[in-house]
Amino acid sequence: MSDITVYQPDLLYRLGRFHEGSSLQVGADGRVLPEGPLPQGARIVRLPGRALLPGLVNGHSHAFQRLIRGRTEYVASGSGTDDFWSWREAMYRAAEALNPEEVYTASRQAFLEMVLAGITSVGEFHYLHHQPDGRPYVERNALAHEVIRAARDVGLRIVLLRVGYARAGFRVPENPRQRRFIDKDVDAYLSSVEELVREMEGQAGVSVGLAPHSVRAVPREWLTVLAGIRGQLPVHMHVAEQPKEIEACVAEYGLRPVELLEELGLLEERFTAVHAVHVTGEEARMLGEVNASVCACPSTERNLGDGIVPADRLVGAGARLCLGSDSQATVDLLDEARQLEGHLRLSRVRRAVLDPGHGTVDGLAARLFEMGTVNGARSLGLPTGALVPDAPADFFTVDLHHPSLVGASPSSLLAGIVFGMDKAAVREVAVDGRLVVRDGQHPRMEESGRDFHALARRLYS
Numbered sequence: 427m428s429d430i431t432v433y434q435p436d437l438l439y440r441l442g443r444f445h446e447g448s449s450l451q452v453g454a455d456g457r458v459l460p461e462g463p464l465p466q467g468a469r470i471v472r473l474p475g476r477a478l479l480p481g482l483v484n485g486h487s488h489a490f491q492r493l494i495r496g497r498t499e500y501v502a503s504g505s506g507t508d509d510f511w512s513w514r515e516a517m518y519r520a521a522e523a524l525n526p527e528e529v530y531t532a533s534r535q536a537f538l539e540m541v542l543a544g545i546t547s548v549g550e551f552h553y554l555h556h557q558p559d560g561r562p563y564v565e566r567n568a569l570a571h572e573v574i575r576a577a578r579d580v581g582l583r584i585v586l587l588r589v590g591y592a593r594a595g596f597r598v599p600e601n602p603r604q605r606r607f608i609d610k611d612v613d614a615y616l617s618s619v620e621e622l623v624r625e626m627e628g629q630a631g632v633s634v635g636l637a638p639h640s641v642r643a644v645p646r647e648w649l650t651v652l653a654g655i656r657g658q659l660p661v662h663m664h665v666a667e668q669p670k671e672i673e674a675c676v677a678e679y680g681l682r683p684v685e686l687l688e689e690l691g692l693l694e695e696r697f698t699a700v701h702a703v704h705v706t707g708e709e710a711r712m713l714g715e716v717n718a719s720v721c722a723c724p725s726t727e728r729n730l731g732d733g734i735v736p737a738d739r740l741v742g743a744g745a746r747l748c749l750g751s752d753s754q755a756t757v758d759l760l761d762e763a764r765q766l767e768g769h770l771r772l773s774r775v776r777r778a779v780l781d782p783g784h785g786t787v788d789g790l791a792a793r794l795f796e797m798g799t800v801n802g803a804r805s806l807g808l809p810t811g812a813l814v815p816d817a818p819a820d821f822f823t824v825d826l827h828h829p830s831l832v833g834a835s836p837s838s839l840l841a842g843i844v845f846g847m848d849k850a851a852v853r854e855v856a857v858d859g860r861l862v863v864r865d866g867q868h869p870r871m872e873e874s875g876r877d878f879h880a881l882a883r884r885l886y887s
């Protein structure tokens with residue numbers, strides 16, 4: 427018996443299109459093998475009625491915010507014109523209340539929902555660090571460890587983007603509700619990151635990145651230090667999400683957020699601007715010029731009323747778009763892709779705004795799918811996103827007989843998946859060649875749901 431596993435779906439998505447009768451060979455190390463004749467003694471896994479595609483990469487997530495879904499969709503009485511109050515209040519309440527085990531429980535449920543939707547990697551923008559009174563835990567990365575454990579327990583690959591958070595904002599009084607987020611200075615922040623990198627060394631499916639929270643929460647002095655660090659770690663940051671952030675940045679520095687980051691030398695290829703909703707043409711040019719990534723999170727941007735990511739201008743300028751589930755308002759990365767394009771159609775009053783113009787039926791779908799796979803992987807510094815030799819065999823399958831897909835031809839299938847598929851059509855999901863979801867079921871589903879339900883009851887009853 428060899429240690430090679432061969433997955434045989436009806437259709438396999440490789441090199442930008444579906445191939446009939448093609449199979450995916452995976453070595454004992456969980457990596458994709460070059461195409462070739464069936465090796466002797468290989469384990470064959472037949473997947474009839476399925477199409478197999480590279481796993482989706484979720485570029486931006488705050489896992490614990492899964493808890494506030496459905497609890498923020500109203501304007502609180504007495505909050506005046508502050509329509510953001512109900513959301514912020516619910517987020518702080520959850521952030522203040524959770525003990526380490528509960529951070530695990532909340533995160534695991536979010537990650538489970540991701541895996542079931544075909545997501546195989548997540549960039550977790552993690553900002554919950556300290557005890558409720560603000561003192562660091564004895565093991566200072568304790569909460570990051572819980573989040574990582576939650577991801578690995580459901581089989582998800584994780585990049586822990588360790589957030590740096592210094593203050594409530596420019597000329598904004600200290601906010602005690604942010605105590606769990608704040609590190610005392612940039613050295614304390616960086617030493618926690620370094621420790622986490624050391625602790626995770628050699629851990630399969632886990633890596634670490636830098637995440638200065640935003641120009642609001644991180645002052646220039648921190649950003650200057652971070653810009654001086656020449657390393658391999660990806661750098662993610664919330665940028666230009668809401669107009670207030672732009673106003674405050676201009677008031678403090680006389681510059682808009684992207685202009686400030688450019689001046690400080692933070693913009694480069696491994697930099698990802700999360701959101702980039704309110705950017706000028708010049709700021710788009712700055713991001714594009716260095717091939718930076720932009721992570722759009724349309725379901726959250728829509729939910730919070732942030733605005734529309736000008737993805738057409740950003741892509742035109744050379745930025746690489748990827749996608750994130752952010753606040754977990756919904757968890758469906760293909761729907762994020764659909765919404766990114768959909769919002770642009772509504773705003774530009776035309777169709778197929780992001781179509782690369784090849785005149786093919788699947789050109790636009792392929793571009794959007796790339797955002798949810800290859801571009802996300804690049805933004806997180808992962809070798810995943812495409813099923814090419816030596817890449818980790820991270821993939822998902824879809825049921826070709828599912829009511830939302832039936833009738834598609836190989837040439838229309840990708841557009842059918844990107845623009846119309848119900849995520850319930852996802853059937854198998856594998857990370858490093860190992861199936862973590864089989865026939866739409868995950869072995870931890872029941873346990874995770876039960877624990878999460880009990881936690882939600884404790885917090886909200």
Ligand SMILES: [Zn+2]
Binds near residue numbers: 551
């Ligand atoms: Zn975010």
